[in-house]
Amino acid sequence: xxxxxxDLNRVVELLVRVRETKPLVQNITNYVVMTLSANVLLAxxxxxxxxxxxxxxEDFVGLSSALVINIGTLxxxxxxxxxxxAARAVALGKPWVxxxxxxxxxxxxxxxxxxxxxxxxxxxxxxxxxxxxxAGAASAGGKGVDSTASSRQALAAAGELAKTTGAVxxxxxxxxxxxxxxxxxxxxxxxxxxxxxTGLGCALSAATAAFASVAPPLEAAAAALTVYGAAGKHxxxxxxxxxxxxxxxxxxxxxxxxxxxxxxxxxxxxxxxAAL
Amino acid sequence: xxxxxxDLNRVVELLVRVRETKPLVQNITNYVVMTLSANVLLAxxxxxxxxxxxxxxEDFVGLSSALVINIGTLxxxxxxxxxxxAARAVALGKPWVxxxxxxxxxxxxxxxxxxxxxxxxxxxxxxxxxxxxxAGAASAGGKGVDSTASSRQALAAAGELAKTTGAVxxxxxxxxxxxxxxxxxxxxxxxxxxxxxTGLGCALSAATAAFASVAPPLEAAAAALTVYGAAGKHxxxxxxxxxxxxxxxxxxxxxxxxxxxxxxxxxxxxxxxAAL
Amino acid sequence: xxxxxxDLNRVVELLVRVRETKPLVQNITNYVVMTLSANVLLAxxxxxxxxxxxxxxEDFVGLSSALVINIGTLxxxxxxxxxxxAARAVALGKPWVxxxxxxxxxxxxxxxxxxxxxxxxxxxxxxxxxxxxxAGAASAGGKGVDSTASSRQALAAAGELAKTTGAVxxxxxxxxxxxxxxxxxxxxxxxxxxxxxTGLGCALSAATAAFASVAPPLEAAAAALTVYGAAGKHxxxxxxxxxxxxxxxxxxxxxxxxxxxxxxxxxxxxxxxAAL
Numbered sequence: 001x002x003x004x005x006x007d008l009n010r011v012v013e014l015l016v017r018v019r020e021t022k023p024l025v026q027n028i029t030n031y032v033v034m035t036l037s038a039n040v041l042l043a044x045x046x047x048x049x050x051x052x053x054x055x056x057x058e059d060f061v062g063l064s065s066a067l068v069i070n071i072g073t074l075x076x077x078x079x080x081x082x083x084x085x086a087a088r089a090v091a092l093g094k095p096w097v098x099x100x101x102x103x104x105x106x107x108x109x110x111x112x113x114x115x116x117x118x119x120x121x122x123x124x125x126x127x128x129x130x131x132x133x134x135a136g137a138a139s140a141g142g143k144g145v146d147s148t149a150s151s152r153q154a155l156a157a158a159g160e161l162a163k164t165t166g167a168v169x170x171x172x173x174x175x176x177x178x179x180x181x182x183x184x185x186x187x188x189x190x191x192x193x194x195x196x197x198t199g200l201g202c203a204l205s206a207a208t209a210a211f212a213s214v215a216p217p218l219e220a221a222a223a224a225l226t227v228y229g230a231a232g233k234h235x236x237x238x239x240x241x242x243x244x245x246x247x248x249x250x251x252x253x254x255x256x257x258x259x260x261x262x263x264x265x266x267x268x269x270x271x272x273x274a275a276l
Numbered sequence: 277x278x279x280x281x282x283d284l285n286r287v288v289e290l291l292v293r294v295r296e297t298k299p300l301v302q303n304i305t306n307y308v309v310m311t312l313s314a315n316v317l318l319a320x321x322x323x324x325x326x327x328x329x330x331x332x333x334e335d336f337v338g339l340s341s342a343l344v345i346n347i348g349t350l351x352x353x354x355x356x357x358x359x360x361x362a363a364r365a366v367a368l369g370k371p372w373v374x375x376x377x378x379x380x381x382x383x384x385x386x387x388x389x390x391x392x393x394x395x396x397x398x399x400x401x402x403x404x405x406x407x408x409x410x411a412g413a414a415s416a417g418g419k420g421v422d423s424t425a426s427s428r429q430a431l432a433a434a435g436e437l438a439k440t441t442g443a444v445x446x447x448x449x450x451x452x453x454x455x456x457x458x459x460x461x462x463x464x465x466x467x468x469x470x471x472x473x474t475g476l477g478c479a480l481s482a483a484t485a486a487f488a489s490v491a492p493p494l495e496a497a498a499a500a501l502t503v504y505g506a507a508g509k510h511x512x513x514x515x516x517x518x519x520x521x522x523x524x525x526x527x528x529x530x531x532x533x534x535x536x537x538x539x540x541x542x543x544x545x546x547x548x549x550a551a552l
Numbered sequence: 553x554x555x556x557x558x559d560l561n562r563v564v565e566l567l568v569r570v571r572e573t574k575p576l577v578q579n580i581t582n583y584v585v586m587t588l589s590a591n592v593l594l595a596x597x598x599x600x601x602x603x604x605x606x607x608x609x610e611d612f613v614g615l616s617s618a619l620v621i622n623i624g625t626l627x628x629x630x631x632x633x634x635x636x637x638a639a640r641a642v643a644l645g646k647p648w649v650x651x652x653x654x655x656x657x658x659x660x661x662x663x664x665x666x667x668x669x670x671x672x673x674x675x676x677x678x679x680x681x682x683x684x685x686x687a688g689a690a691s692a693g694g695k696g697v698d699s700t701a702s703s704r705q706a707l708a709a710a711g712e713l714a715k716t717t718g719a720v721x722x723x724x725x726x727x728x729x730x731x732x733x734x735x736x737x738x739x740x741x742x743x744x745x746x747x748x749x750t751g752l753g754c755a756l757s758a759a760t761a762a763f764a765s766v767a768p769p770l771e772a773a774a775a776a777l778t779v780y781g782a783a784g785k786h787x788x789x790x791x792x793x794x795x796x797x798x799x800x801x802x803x804x805x806x807x808x809x810x811x812x813x814x815x816x817x818x819x820x821x822x823x824x825x826a827a828l
Contacts, residue, residue, distance in 0.1 A: 024696045032310045032326050034584045034625075038750035043794055048750065049654065049696035050584050053627040059658035063696060073310075075329040075353070077627070102325065106335035144300045144325035144339060196530065198314035198324065242319055243526025250795025254748065308586045308602050349586075351605040351629070378601065382611040420576045420601035420615060472806065474590035474600065518595055519802025 006185055006219055006269055012258045014215050014223040019045040023065035023213040027206055028052045028082050030072025030101065033199030036246055037068075037206040043253035044227075046210040052078055057085040061092060065213035068206050069121075070099035071112055072145070079112055086119040095122040095212035095220070098167070099205035102145040104133030117165050122212055123221050124161065125170040125205045128154035135161040146195070151175055155184065159272040168217040170208065170225060172201055178221035182272050185222035189229030189265035191236030197245045204228045207253075222267065230264035231256050282461055282495055282545055288534045290491050290499040295321040299341035299489040303482055304328045304358050306348025306377065309475030312522055313344075313482040319529035320503075322486040328354055333361040337368060341489035344482050345397075346375035347388055348421070355388055362395040371398040371488035371496070374443070375481035378421040380409030393441050398488055399497050400437065401446040401481045404430035411437040422471070427451055431460065435548040444493040446484065446501060448477055454497035458548050461498035465505030465541035467512030473521045480504045483529075498543065506540035507532050558737055558771055558821055564810045566767050566775040571597040575617035575765040579758055580604045580634050582624025582653065585751030588798055589620075589758040595805035596779075598762040604630055609637040613644060617765035620758050621673075622651035623664055624697070631664055638671040647674040647764035647772070650719070651757035654697040656685030669717050674764055675773050676713065677722040677757045680706035687713040698747070703727055707736065711824040720769040722760065722777060724753055730773035734824050737774035741781030741817035743788030749797045756780045759805075774819065782816035783808050 024047045027037055034050050041048035051060040054077070061067060067089045069082045089096040098121035100113035113134055117124065126134065127147035135157035151173025158169040162181035170178045176187040194200045207228050211220035234256075235248035252260070300323045303313055310326050317324035327336040330353070337343060343365045345358045365372040374397035376389035389410055393400065402410065403423035411433035427449025434445040438457035446454045452463040470476045483504050487496035510532075511524035528536070576599045579589055586602050593600040603612040606629070613619060619641045621634045641648040650673035652665035665686055669676065678686065679699035687709035703725025710721040714733035722730045728739040746752045759780050763772040786808075787800035804812070 026696075030326070031307050031583050032314055035311060035587060035750060038584055039795065042748045042750055045748075047696050047698045049657070050582070050625050051654070051658075052625065053660070055628065056626070056658040056660040059660070060696075063657060073326050073328065074332070076331065102327070105325070105339060106327075106332040108329070108332040108335070144302075144323050144336075146323045196318045196321075197526075198311060198318055239527075241527030241530040243315065243523035243528075243530070247523065247795035247799065250749075251791075251793030252795075254793040254795065306602070307583050308590055311587060349602050349604065350608070352607065378603070381601070381615060382603075382608040384605070384608040384611070420578075420599050420612075422599045472594045472597075473802075474587060474594055515803075517803030517806040519591065519799035519804075519806070523799065 006222060006267065008262055008265065008267060011223045011226045011261060014211055014219065015227055015256065017214040018210050021214060022047055023210050024049060024063060025206060025209045026051055026060055026064040026067045028085055029068060029070035029202060032072060033202035036199045037203045039250045040203040040207050040253060041210055043250040044207060044210055052081045054080045054084055057081045058088040061085050061088040061094065064094065066094060066209040067096040068099065068209040069096060069116060070101055070202050070205055071109065072101040072202060074109060074112060082116060083119065086116060090120045095209065097121060097123045097125060097205050097209045097212060099202055100124065100126050100130050100134050101202065103130040105144055121165065121167045122217050123168045123170060123208055124165065125208050127201060128171055128173055131161060131169060131171045132157050151177055156273055168221045170221040172204065176225040176229060178218055178225060179272055180218045183218065184270045184272050185218065186268050186270060187222060187225040187229055187265060189226065190232045193236045193242055193245060194232045196242035226265045226267055227256060230261045233264040234260055282498060282543065284538055284541065284543060287499045287502045287537060290487055290495065291503055291532065293490040294486050297490055298323055299486050300325060300339060301482060301485045302327055302336055302340040302343045304361055305344060305346035305478060308348060309478035312475045313479045315526045316479040316483050316529060317486060319526040320483060320486055328357045330356045330360055333357045334364040337361050337364040337370065340370065342370060342485040343372040344375065344485040345372060345392060346377055346478050346481055347385065348377040348478060350385060350388060358392060359395065362392060366396045371485065373397060373399045373401060373481050373485045373488060375478055376400065376402050376406050376410050377478065379406040381420055397441065397443045398493050399444045399446060399484055400441065401484050403477060404447055404449055407437060407445060407447045408433050427453055432549055444497045446497040448480065452501040452505060454494055454501060455548055456494045459494065460546045460548050461494065462544050462546060463498060463501040463505055463541060465502065466508045469512045469518055469521060470508045472518035502541045502543055503532060506537045509540040510536055558774060558819065560814055560817065560819060563775045563778045564813060566763055566771065567779055567808065569766040570762050573766055574599055575762050576601060576615060577758060577761045578603055578612055578616040578619045580637055581620060581622035581754060584624060585754035588751045589755045591802045592755040592759050592805060593762060595802040596759060596762055604633045606633045606636055609633045610640045613637050613640040613646065616646065618646060618761040619648040620651065620761040621648060621668060622653055622754050622757060623661065624653035624754060626661060626664060634668060635671065638668060642672045647761065649673060649675045649677060649757050649761045649764060651754055652676065652678050652682050652686050653754065655682045657696055673717065673719045674769050675720045675722060675760055676717065677760055679753060680723055680725055683713060683721060683723045684709050703729055708825055720773045722773040724756065728777040728781060730770055730777060731824050732770045735770065736822045736824050737770065738820050738822060739774060739777040739781055739817060741778060742784045745788045745794055745797060746784045748794035778817045778819055779808060782813045785816040786812055
């Protein structure tokens, strides 16, 4: 973490930096969330590209500012592209974000997630069940791709996962946490309605990659959680239901400023709690 | 069909049961409708998962409450996952819904649909052209994936298809029908605007799978038609055009109660008419 | 170009013709934009179908009125379907539109685009960077899939590309151009907000295919640019941000008439400028 204290002023600063640098974010992500992920990145003034084929992923990593790999709709040909892209990102020193969707649901999925977690991601972003499973917790309690555990319950596992992988780990839930294994940033924002519209967590991972191109990992993860959670809370207040939430979320990300951010988000910095 | 008479009270009861049980619905569906299908399921408080790879479909069926297989964007590797998932669902006694998108358009598509129809689906949901084609009617009159026949014209074929496959067959159109080959439930609701926004039929098939996890097939199919049609009619009244319809539909599904259901839907039970 | 002068009256005439003939438009397109492309076509009263597998693409071309091939999310198995479909469309005398998404970004992508450009597309639609790259310009200046050059800068290259491929070339940007290598139609409409929501260019290519089924290529390309740009400008005025833009765009396409078209678009016909 940088020596600058992490607070909402710092988040605004990083948001402005994303908007100014317009990072090209490469997405190897699942079919369900591609459109929303692209729209979230465009709303932040980043430039999204969905490029996954083994024939071109490595070349494209060379052009990108950051990469996100999301295993939502896995299949073997895609996994090859994911592994090549991750290796190239590490080789080039570019940040990459792993979203281990549904980790724990099937042996195949858990195996792919664990292998990617060993490929030196910069940030891992998941819900509590996914992080518990990826950290090897005995009973992860996932239900398909939705979590049955709380983010607080996964915080110790997140810290362990950060230590074993070298990645910053972000766990989302009622309260969102980002940890590097020693410091934890807690973000209070968002709204329960966000769990009733598909892919909002996945699109957050894409936004996290944009922030990872302009800041150190812990700050990037926490800034993305804060910006996204504040926009989501604002959108949830304005929309009529979960159907109209994604459009409102992108509109809110597009319009977000320091005033809205302060109205909708609280951040605090803590020490990593020990494993339970 | 259960001994309870099928009416709007029963539909409300089943809607509540879906919301309470939050079924995990596995979708092997086409790229175009994945996002909407997930959002429709989440609006109903079901938990959607899009999992199609042969490497994990069978394991995932073991976790799921119901499965939907939709052949909209076919390719051979996907067909393998579809067949494995269907067989596992039958082996485990879990309900599965077949949506034979575009059946009749090409020999490949018709062949895959026919093979899946023999794999003991619990419910088959399609438009009139698709059901006529799948039932082997001489001249199905499909136009790509849109129907050129009316649901009434396909009702006799639907009854035959129900008898040959053992599935309940739901045919959607101006009036929607669900038949097990002896009883027919007719649902009047919905709006013509629903044909001007993509994937609403496919997302209905996903909703049908959710209901199939809480009720016998004929009731499940009819309840899904009713809930979805009522929400669609409400959404069509509120939206400004087909672009804003999907968001309004999910908002309506989220907010739906007995009052809205009774305002927007009429159901009636009939005997299956003989083949023409 | 037909002997009818190209003006907004002609655009209205072609829009009516699309609505009356309801062309079946086959899309082999990228995952990100499938839903929006289908919704744009449905808003125009065309009938979209997303069919890409080598096992059925040729049969489906036989049913279709027009075809669009978009290389946004490339992979080798899809490329086989693209090539077969293009060849069949040419053999059957059906119009097809090439959208060379991200051409210039990687050697693989550029190679596939160049090969498809030699397969006799009726219309090629891209942003300035893509057209410059496809025309073989030394420095195309693409940034992933977004353009860093202006459409005016690509106009000479577009004319050259039209001559070498025999296709009409449409370049979109602040001003949109369609050229057959001798005449240029310039369209002023649209809004900068359209670059902040994903896939609007790709869905325009799908709309272009619908118009190509009812008019000669230069008129078809220009009419699509005009209708789409006018609807986009109208939508940008009505929406709250980029998140709500796509729904407003489809609503505007659905409602578009001569009055709205004249309020939001200006067209003019010019001679093709020489290469710089």
